[in-house]
Amino acid sequence: MWLIAGGTGQLGIALGKVLEAQSIPYISLGSVELDIRNVDQTNQILQLYMPTVVVNAAAWTDVDGAEKNEDNAYAVNAIGAANLAAASRTIGAKFVHISTDYVFSGEGNQPWKEDGIHSPISAYGRTKSAGETLVLGVYPENSYIVRTAWLYSPWGKNFAKTMQKLALTNDNKVQVVSDQIGQPTSALSLAKQIVTLVKSGAPFGIYHGTNSGEASWFEFAQEIFSAIGADASRVTPIKSEEYKQIAKRPSYSVLSHNRWAQTTISPMPKWKDALASTLSDLELDSNGSL
Structure with a gap:
């Protein structure tokens, strides 16, 4: 049996x-049922269900x-991850920890390798970097760390749903950052890969669990508009400095897929193909809400 921590999020649902x-068979738990910050509760829950696989999809994602x-x-992102890894070790379960491209600085123009040196430029990135280090310190012999990026799905709030809603509910121009390059990733595609x-x-x-290829947020938005038959010229590019955000974002956080070559598993599908599949599952309700 699998146990999913963070089961109410995009990846947990997928x-x-x-x-x-x-x-x-699986059990999916949200933060109310399983608060990974609580050592005792984490141990009790895992010893109650005795899963053979534990996935940590729980995270603070507000960058x-x-x-x-x-x-x-x-x-x-750090202590909770370590708690869950330790509890998994106690019962001998395989452990899957979800991490992020934000453990890297984003400086450069080559895909970041799996064994690349961490160089986070934000508080969020630092906490996720620490989480990876703690997990590998606690339970290296039975843990997978799967880094992902730019996650979207038919569930919850995400960039793809926001862009689709803007495309279908008004005719206004939409400004989107064009100087941050990454890999739009379908939560369902990632779940299948895991x-x-x-x-x-x-x-x-x-x-590295990201869809293949690369794009800017601007290109991602244009593809969404085009795919649903909206006018992609409504999407206009802006620089990161024009789009005020508190935390710094990596400018180039494309992740290498070299490690998959050491397995019998193919890298994940191209991001445009995964997007087309997901968009078919997104529908507006009668109130124009996604």
Whole structure:
């Protein structure tokens, strides 16, 4: 049985759907049922259910909020991750920890390798970097760390849903940052890759779970508009400095997929293909809400 921490988030929901489709039993818990900051509760929950696989999809993901609340973000992204890894070790479960491209600085123009040196430029990035270090310190022999980026899905709030809503509900211009390059990643595509990874028995360690290719947020938005038949010329580029955000973002955070070549698993699909599949699942309700 699999246990998903952070089960109410985009990836948690996607994992549940993939596991259900493959008839794999699982329990999915939100932060109310499983607060990974609480050592005792974490141990009790894992010893109650005795899963064979534990996925940590729980995280503080408010990048700007982490700048003013780094201690709180650290409690979830670092201490919580270590708590869950330790509890997984106690029961002998495989552990999958979800991390991020933000552990890297984003300086340069070459994809970041799995064994690249951490160089975070934000509080969020620092807490996720610390989480990776703690997990590998606690349970290196049975842990997968899967870094992802620019996650979107039919569930929750995300960039793709926001852009689709703007495309379909008004005719205004939409300004989108054009100087941050990354990899738009479908939560469902990532969930499938995680399940395949665990089932394959591939070596433990760090993998990059992002859809193939690269794009700017501007290009991502244009593709969304085009894919649903909206006028992509409504999307106009702006620089990061014009779009005021509290936390610094990496300018180039494309992740290398070299590690997959050491397994029997193919890298994830191209981001445009994954996006087309996801957009077909997004529908506006009668109130114009996604």
